[in-house]
Amino acid sequence: MKRLTPYLLILPGGMWLLIFLVVPMVFMASVSTQEGDIVNGFVQTFNVSVYGEALAQYRTQFLRSVGYGLVATVVSVAMAYPMAYWIAFRGGARKSTYLLLVLLPFFVSFVLRTISWKFLLADDGLLLSPLKSTGLLPDDFHILQTTTAVIGGLVYNYLPFMILPIYVALERVDPRVIEAAQDLYASKREAFAKIVLPLSLPGVFAGVLMTFVPMTADYVNAGILGGPANTMIGNIIQIEYLTNQDYPVASALSFTLMAAMLIGIFAYARALGTENVLEAAAR
Amino acid sequence: MDPRTNPAFLRGLTQSRSVTRRDALRLAGLSAAGLALAGCGIQGKKAAAPSKDAAADYWTSKKKNGTLRFANWPLYIDKDGKKYPSLEMFTADTGIQVTYQEAIQDNPSFFGKAQPLLAAGNDIGYDLMVLTNGIHLGRAIQLGYLVPLDHSKLPNFAANAAQKVKNPIWDPNNTHTIPWTVGLTGIAYNPKYVDEVKSIEDLFNPKYKGKVGMMSDSQEIANFGLFALGVDPDKATEADWRKAGEKLKAQRDAGLVRKYYENDYVDALARGDLWITMAWSGDIFQQVAEGKDLKFVIPQEGGTIWTDNMCIPKTAQNPVDALTLMDYVYQPKIATMLVEAINYITPVPATKDLVLADAATKSGDEKTSLEQLANSPMIYPAEADMARLRSYKPLTPAEEKVLESIFQPITQG
Numbered sequence: 293m294k295r296l297t298p299y300l301l302i303l304p305g306g307m308w309l310l311i312f313l314v315v316p317m318v319f320m321a322s323v324s325t326q327e328g329d330i331v332n333g334f335v336q337t338f339n340v341s342v343y344g345e346a347l348a349q350y351r352t353q354f355l356r357s358v359g360y361g362l363v364a365t366v367v368s369v370a371m372a373y374p375m376a377y378w379i380a381f382r383g384g385a386r387k388s389t390y391l392l393l394v395l396l397p398f399f400v401s402f403v404l405r406t407i408s409w410k411f412l413l414a415d416d417g418l419l420l421s422p423l424k425s426t427g428l429l430p431d432d433f434h435i436l437q438t439t440t441a442v443i444g445g446l447v448y449n450y451l452p453f454m455i456l457p458i459y460v461a462l463e464r465v466d467p468r469v470i471e472a473a474q475d476l477y478a479s480k481r482e483a484f485a486k487i488v489l490p491l492s493l494p495g496v497f498a499g500v501l502m503t504f505v506p507m508t509a510d511y512v513n514a515g516i517l518g519g520p521a522n523t524m525i526g527n528i529i530q531i532e533y534l535t536n537q538d539y540p541v542a543s544a545l546s547f548t549l550m551a552a553m554l555i556g557i558f559a560y561a562r563a564l565g566t567e568n569v570l571e572a573a574a575r
Numbered sequence: 576m577d578p579r580t581n582p583a584f585l586r587g588l589t590q591s592r593s594v595t596r597r598d599a600l601r602l603a604g605l606s607a608a609g610l611a612l613a614g615c616g617i618q619g620k621k622a623a624a625p626s627k628d629a630a631a632d633y634w635t636s637k638k639k640n641g642t643l644r645f646a647n648w649p650l651y652i653d654k655d656g657k658k659y660p661s662l663e664m665f666t667a668d669t670g671i672q673v674t675y676q677e678a679i680q681d682n683p684s685f686f687g688k689a690q691p692l693l694a695a696g697n698d699i700g701y702d703l704m705v706l707t708n709g710i711h712l713g714r715a716i717q718l719g720y721l722v723p724l725d726h727s728k729l730p731n732f733a734a735n736a737a738q739k740v741k742n743p744i745w746d747p748n749n750t751h752t753i754p755w756t757v758g759l760t761g762i763a764y765n766p767k768y769v770d771e772v773k774s775i776e777d778l779f780n781p782k783y784k785g786k787v788g789m790m791s792d793s794q795e796i797a798n799f800g801l802f803a804l805g806v807d808p809d810k811a812t813e814a815d816w817r818k819a820g821e822k823l824k825a826q827r828d829a830g831l832v833r834k835y836y837e838n839d840y841v842d843a844l845a846r847g848d849l850w851i852t853m854a855w856s857g858d859i860f861q862q863v864a865e866g867k868d869l870k871f872v873i874p875q876e877g878g879t880i881w882t883d884n885m886c887i888p889k890t891a892q893n894p895v896d897a898l899t900l901m902d903y904v905y906q907p908k909i910a911t912m913l914v915e916a917i918n919y920i921t922p923v924p925a926t927k928d929l930v931l932a933d934a935a936t937k938s939g940d941e942k943t944s945l946e947q948l949a950n951s952p953m954i955y956p957a958e959a960d961m962a963r964l965r966s967y968k969p970l971t972p973a974e975e976k977v978l979e980s981i982f983q984p985i986t987q988g
Contacts (some may be wrong), residue, residue, distance in 0.1 A: 329972040331621050331717050398711045416847030434787055436848060437834045519834045520827050533685035536979055
């Protein structure tokens with residue numbers, strides 16, 4: 293029995309992943325190389341060229357998604373780091389209250405949060421209408437259906453996922469290490485650059501991992517806040533699947549996206565020094 | 576890492592991998608399962624056209640159960656608080672309890688969700704649903720997902736339905752569907768910002784840059800592109816589609832189009848994001864009834880007419896009850912209750928006089944709005960307008976692919 297215990301521990305989660313992740317993935321991989329249409333049925337022909345064709349057809353949306361993901365990630369880090377730093381080192385006794393406030397938006401549905409932006413930023417809405425009537429902005433100025441709106445929405449919806457891991461990493465930094473640095477004549481700036489920042493990098497890595505991937509694959513923000521030139525690859529996959537019911541193309545695009553994300557993340561881990569960061573992030 | 580200094584690599588070179596027989600079996604089992612999964616295609620099962628006896632065969636063994644699960648679109652029935660007066664009358668008259676759900680937001684996602692269940696022969700949770708004529712209803716019919724209707728149980732439809740809604744091109748002889756409502760795609764605009772609109776060309780006017788709304792459905796924009804070129808969508812060739820695509824692409828690339836919309840164009844128009852947009856007639860009529868200053872026109876080049884159709888999925892649990900309701904709403908009295916609430920074109924022309932009769936019993940605002948309804952060209956279009964209207968053309972899967980390949984890159988740039 294004792295020998296079996298570790299296997300029993302992994303059984304529920306393992307079965308869950310096997311049945312609901314691995315099996316559908318194999319199935320989708322198989323669908324991606326089939327040919328046909330929904331009415332006449334799809335037949336397995338091991339047609340690999342669909343990958344190249346789908347990628348060529350939707351290259352723009354693909355690159356755009358990665359671009360949006362990158363910009364939104366950088367903006368998120370820039371906004372999340374100071375905030376996490378402040379909560380970790382200056383939060384005092386109310387740290388947990390501040391963390392709750394960071395998480396508070398999650399108590400409202402994702403879609404509803406994004407839709408509320410439509411009301412706030414409408415052309416004749418709360419924010420723009422006064423600016424327009426006072427002549428500060430031209431009549432046809434708008435924020436909705438622009439790149440700014442989509443990236444803003446992405447940052448807004450995923451920011452807490454960046455703040456939390458950075459906070460956890462910073463919170464773990466022992467204040468005595470900083471004191472030691474200062475005892476050894478490091479200025480405040482040097483102590484931050486050489487001690488605090490490197491120690492918090494695993495948190496940043498985890499944050500990037502948790503935001504960059506879902507932001508790149510997101511379709512809600514582009515669908516609600518974007519215009520004709522903001523379609524992301526997630527929207528394309530959704531349309532190919534639900535509207536056109538072109539299952540092979542949708543599956544091929546999903547796999548290409550997954551592969552691109554994995555390669556990107558591993559390259560990024562490598563650049564930061566895999567051993568350190570991945571291990572630390574998993575700690 | 577240099578492989579020469581990698582201990583794992585060296586170990587691999589120097590030691591046997593010690594693959595046990597059990598490992599090999601396990602591996603073989605897994606790959607067999609993988610291959611089995613990878614090998615199976617997705618069956619399409621195109622259904623043959625139903626034979627004359629199909630309807631009779633289906634219906635002989637079916638009995639009334641006293642319950643009905645009805646999936647419809649939002650704002651698509653009369654409502655009094657939380658009650659549906661027409662459905663309550665139905666229950667009182669027939670003894671059938673109705674569970675009414677506003678479950679359909681758009682055709683693709685509803686069909687996308689129901690399709691695997693129907694393919695597997697499982698209940699989709701509804702006995703009656705409303706689908707728009709177009710690609711997805713066409714697929715449902717081709718795949719044999721819809722029950723052939725027993726017209727001997729539809730006497731009110733036979734007696735009261737308008738001649739022009741009978742025997743539509745997408746469902747000859749109303750074999751599988753009868754209409755719930757009919758609507759028009761035209762142009763809506765805000766007269767505060769836009770001068771009087773007559774032509775589709777107004778959607779291409781650079782004055783309205785960034786304030787023009789277009790529909791995201793490929794057949795919707797295809798029709799408007801074709802009308803703009805003076806081509807009849809019913810007779811359009813692939814070359815015409817491509818020309819229409821070029822025109823619509825130029826419109827997008829010039830920054831005229833704010834977004835390609837689904838249902839959400841109404842909010843955008845009401846909030847001022849849009850000044851002029853492709854629009855569905857009933858939506859705009861409802862907005863105007865609520866006091867918004869908006870106008871709707873059928874452009875001089877033409878507009879699109881579409882029908883939302885009641886149909887019974889083949890896995891319905893209560894088909895007799897569904898068929899009973901389908902006929903019940905074709906009584907002029909009930910159809911009048913519906914049209915007064917829904918504000919789309921009713922398939923029962925006799926309602927016009929009943930709406931006017933209703934108006935005569937009311938006073939003040941209610942009277943005016945009912946009179947407006949009865950006299951509105953959006954609800955009871957004139958023959959001259961009807962002549963300019965075209966349906967979505969039924970397409971084969973191959974044609975559909977070509978259509979999407981031309982118009983989807985425009986809406987999904």
